[in-house]
Amino acid sequence: MDCQSVEIGEAMEEERHVLFGKYEMGRLLGKGTFAKVYYGKHIVSGESVAIKIINKDQVKREGMMEQIQREISVLRLVRHPNIVELKEVMATKKKIFFVMEYVKGGELFAKVARGKLKEDLARKYFQQLISAIDFCHSRGVSHRDLKPENLLLDENGDLKISDFGLSALPEQLRNDGLLHTQCGTPAYVAPEIIRKKGYDGATADIWSCGVILYVLLAGFLPFQDANLMNMYRKIFKAQFECPLWISPEAKRLISKLLVSDPGRRITIQAIIRVPWFQKGFTRPPSFSxxxxxxxxxxxxxxxxxxxxxxxxxxxxxxxxxxxxxxxxxxxxxxxxxxxxxxxxxxxxxxxxxxxxxxxxxxxxxxxxxxxxxxxxxxxxxxxxxxxxxxxxxxxxxxxxxxxxxxxxxxxxxxxxxxxxxxxxxxxxxxxxxxxxxxxxxxxx
The missing domain is CATH 3.30.310.80 (Kinase associated domain 1, KA1)
Known part of the structure; x- marks a missing residue:
């Protein structure tokens, strides 16, 4: 088939809102700087999917192609019940298409924005978050942008981690065995990342998990200030206070997660052994x-x-x-x-x-x-x-x-x-x- 025939075929499919003869395109779910996400349905199986469409030329101009390639590599590595699944990647000359698992419950952020969660529900989400991040770390992947906006909920109310665009693989480590790229969202970022002296991505993820647990239980951020530098000073000192309604057991865990010295911060293995965490915890089935x-x-x-x-x-x-x-x-x-x-x-x-x-x-x-x-x-x-x-x-x-x-x-x-x-x-x-x-x- 020549190029002209391919282009005509693609144009006809776009008119019928059919992608590559496989997926029926639906409503717009959201948009970002370089991508739009649409609802889709597999024509043969009827399975619902989310289709992320990336403008290739725009991404190349911004020097983001390596990041896109890395995200694909990462998502192929981290198949887990609490991580949004990448089903396939397709492309035309101008666009890249990520066909993702459709998670229709929305962001966890929307739930937290309405106020603090009950402790049992917060614990459930935290357990699922830690299970998924432990799996990522076992594959050499650190997420580096964990926050409620990147945690989705499915129709069963189970958590799914999304957006691995800032994630890191072992090959990004420098000779000192550390990562050096400053990235993440200021309110959730670990102090060692801000210090610009190199950091362990897995340990930095644990700090972000601590901030998320605090937000779920408190209903607001542990480190807040209108001035960014003042907020960073609080993060450097791990200077925060837990509200009275958080249980003593949960407070103790938060105080072990939000430790400014990464060498003294609690590990995932130790988190899983904490009695508060263990309550009602069952390991999700993962792919051995x-x-x-x-x-x-x-x-x-x-x-x-x-x-x-x-x-x-x-x-x-x-x-x-x-x-x-x-x-x-x-x-x-x-x-x-x-x-x-x-x-x-x-x-x-x-x-x-x-x-x-x-x-x-x-x-x-x-x-x-x-x-x-x-x-x-x-x-x-x-x-x-x-x-x-x-x-x-x-x-x-x-x-x-x-x-x-x-x-x-x-x-x-x-x-x-x-x-x-x-x-x-x-x-x-x-x-x-x-x-x-x-x-x-x-x-x-």
Whole structure:
């Protein structure tokens, strides 16, 4: 199909308010600086979705493409019952489309704006928040903009974290092992972020969770002042007072969350052990390696008995950022080197080579489906056994992308595994590695 036919087809779909022949577009739900969010419905299944439409040219002008790519990477990592799910990413030449889970209960902020919550309800939301953030941190993700406006409620009254646009991944750490970007909302931001001396993203998230708990129970912010610098002074000193109606047990927890020294701030593991937190707490079901593998096997059985690699639908929007069909543009991000490579081999040949190399490195191979495997390390590392997911995506008839991602284990051990073990073992099937130029004599 030529470009003109595609454009005509897109125009007809827009007139009928149908997106890519898959989603019926509905009312506008909200708008931001770079995006609009619409209600949508999957034409075949009838499932409700939220469709975030981003103006690609505007985002590129503002230098925000890397942030968009990072948000996609993060949302693929953090599948949890209390996190808004990214279902798929699609694109045209001018727009990027995030198809998200539709959460129709609105923002938690709207509920708090009407006044303080009853303690049992505040505890429920806080439990769900901590469960989701603990899951994010286990995947190396820190949110960095936690506030009631970014916490949504579904039809069952359960909390869902949204807006990972300012989130951070381990590759953003500097040599000191810390983050240095100042971001977040002033009233919720941790003091160490304001100090500009580097900070641990996970510990900073815990401070924001403390501010949220205070707001839920008090009905107002712990640190308030018309003058921003005066408010920052209060944050630096953790200078706040709890109203009389907050229970002593909740006050004690808040006082451990809102500690200005991040080294003395309570950890998530310690929060979960607090008796006040434990009341009525049940861990939500989340995706373990085995559960995820089983679910994906079931989905594979439903679709087709003929094995074929999944099409990499994020490829179009990433590659179209640059002129021409140069796959190196796919790798112009700051993700850790070695987590992705391209190959001109067939998908089956790639999988065969990966399984052979993994066994040679004493890794167990667990097949998820025809073009996706889990590799489990044979020995215990600093954070348990290293587990790596490897998946092959088709991006063109003669080109495949192979993506490696850490499922569990230590991030530094994973980086070493990719760089020192995987790269040499797979050199025969690699066209170009993420971050490398195509300069090995192959045609570009």
């Amino acid at each position: 390696v085995d559960q995820e593998s089983e679910k994906e096997k079931q989905e594979e059985d439903k679709t087709s008995k003929i094995p074929s690699p999944k099409f990499f639908n994020a490829f179009e929007f990433i590659s179209s950022m640059a002129s021409g069909f140069n796959l190196s543009s796919l790798f112009e991000s700051k993700r850790k080197t070695g987590s992705m490579f391209t190959s001109k081999c067939s998908a089956s040949a790639i999988m065969e080579k990966i399984e052979e190399a993994a066994k040679g490195m004493s890794f167990e191979v667990a097949k998820v489906k025809d073009f996706k495997v889990k590799l489990h390390g044979g020995s215990e590392g600093r954070k348990g056994r290293l587990s790596v997911t490897v998946e092959v995506f088709e991006v063109a008839p003669t080109v495949a992308i192979v993506e490696l991602s850490k499922s569990s284990g230590d991030t530094l051990e994973y980086a070493k595994f990719c760089e020192e073990d995987v790269r040499p073992a797979l050199k025969d099937i690699v066209w170009t590695w993420q971050g490398d130029n195509i300069s090995n004599g192959e045609e570009s």
